[in-house]
Amino acid sequence: MSTLEKHVDVGVPLDRAWDSLHRLEDYPRFVEGVRGARTEAGDRARLDVETGGGAREVEAEVADRTGEHVMEWQTTGAPDLAGSFTLQPIDKNHTRVQARVEYDPGTVRDAFGGPKGFAQANAIERLVGSDLEHFKEFVERRR
Numbered sequence: 001m002s003t004l005e006k007h008v009d010v011g012v013p014l015d016r017a018w019d020s021l022h023r024l025e026d027y028p029r030f031v032e033g034v035r036g037a038r039t040e041a042g043d044r045a046r047l048d049v050e051t052g053g054g055a056r057e058v059e060a061e062v063a064d065r066t067g068e069h070v071m072e073w074q075t076t077g078a079p080d081l082a083g084s085f086t087l088q089p090i091d092k093n094h095t096r097v098q099a100r101v102e103y104d105p106g107t108v109r110d111a112f113g114g115p116k117g118f119a120q121a122n123a124i125e126r127l128v129g130s131d132l133e134h135f136k137e138f139v140e141r142r143r
Contacts, residue, residue, distance in 0.1 A: 045061075097132060
């Protein structure tokens, strides 16, 4: 498994960032490739994702450690992915959003298409960084 960690500092209070992160229906506005997202019973989330090989549904179990402001997720089928979002207050109006993604490069390539090896790792890193920047723009515009 490979692990990727990226962060972005957003100009909103921790509670606002936390609430925005939990509105799955807004994910298509800041997560590239997500065309639809919804919460389902039993702390499950379903994402409709457009990939290089077409469209697919991805289901994940989501668990919160609310007191620590950590949202953990794990896909329940293919592709096998896991990760977390950790929010840390910088001050009363700024929050650091840390994303962590654990993935098997071969599994991701098979599920979503794309390059192999080092090029794929760079593509995933750019994608996660871009999604975090889009989250920043989205949450800061919602003032």
